[in-house]
Amino acid sequence: MSDKTMTESDVISRLRSGMTIGIGGWGSRRKPMSLVREILKSDLTDLTIVSYGGADVGLLCAAGKARKVVFGFVSLDSIPLDPHFRAARQSGAIEVEEYDEGMLQWGLYAAGIHLPYLPTRAGLGSDVMTVNPGLRTVTDPYGDETLVAMPAIALDAALVHMNRADAHGNAQYLGPDLYFDDLFCLAAEHAYVSCERIVPTAELTEHAHASTVRIPRLLVSGVVEAPHGAHFTSCVPDYDRDEEFQRKYVAAAKDPEQWQQFLERYLSGTEADYQHAVETERRTVSA
DSSP, X not given: OOOOEEOHHHHHXXXXXXXXXXXXXXXXXXXXXXXXXXXXXXXXXXXXXXXXXXXXXXXXXXXXOEEEEEEEEEOOSSSSSOXXXXXXXXXXXXXXXXXXHHHHHHHHHHHHTTOSEEEESTTTTSTHHHHXXXXXXXXXXXXXXXXEEEEOOOEEEEEXXXXXXXTTSOEEOOSSOOTTHHHHHHHEEEEEXXXXXXXXGGGGGTSSOGGGOOBOGGGOSEEEEOTTTXXXXXXXXXXXXXXXXHHHHHHXXXXXXXXHHHHHHHXXXXXXXXXXXXXXXHHXXXX
């Protein structure tokens, strides 16, 4: 089995402008933020982002990296809306394609099993059909029921963050929910996993059930060891969401001068610089 370990910069070097990139996690939970931060420093543009979105989407919109966002929602969980996404959507700076959460799941699954669409009842009788005029319905050939034909959402690349992985790409979640990260990987031409810790394969099931290893190596092109790489989103049970930092992010987004200061302090250097700045801030607040 091959060693698929990489750095964040290795992963981003394999991406190209104009790609459709799926980002796993859920709102402000277990997002591959170290990989997102690496995109911010790159020359990538014109991206289509597919996500159950949070600050990943907001930051990419703020940096002008996203041309289009395909989403089930964009929320910071404890804070209802990401301010940068809201501003980009209200100003028309990005194209949007909004689906019911289950429809987005179904679109990823359809792509993963190489079908053009999958039938669903989700979306019927709602404004999803109005805001997506390209959606079509199909008739059940066995019972004449009308269903939505949810189109496949194929991805050029997927970025997900997991609790543990081995060097070969087998990846494990230890929290309460997988958040469809397996479907993002299944739907992608290439999937890249960041994780809190790379461990020997045997250790993945030493203290956890084998069912928690939900992303198999066959789906994964690269693995990045990224301790606290999901910050400031949560990565339970390793750490909770950094609510104080999230409030700082939202407050800074409201004022161009504050946002510039935020960028310079937290997002102008390397990932190690970011983690050091966050730890320094944490120690200052707790002192």
